[in-house]
Amino acid sequence: MMIPGETVHSPLFQDLPWWMPDHFVFFGVLYAVLGVLGVALTVTVLQSVRDAKKAQ
Numbered sequence: 001m002m003i004p005g006e007t008v009h010s011p012l013f014q015d016l017p018w019w020m021p022d023h024f025v026f027f028g029v030l031y032a033v034l035g036v037l038g039v040a041l042t043v044t045v046l047q048s049v050r051d052a053k054k055a056q
Contacts, residue, residue, distance in 0.1 A: 008016065008023070017023050 011027070016027055
């Protein structure tokens with residue numbers, strides 16, 4: 001658990017000071033964007049594999 005005023009040492013969920021609004025907004029948006037990019041990349045790879053199998 002972090003002490004108020006202490007800096008962030010790890011970006012893991014359990015290590016973040018979620019009670020601080022600036023950290024909550026920044027990391028919330030960061031993880032949302034990373035999640036969207038991860039889903040889009042997964043969908044793209046799966047569609048590429050599907051199309052490659054169809055082309056054979």
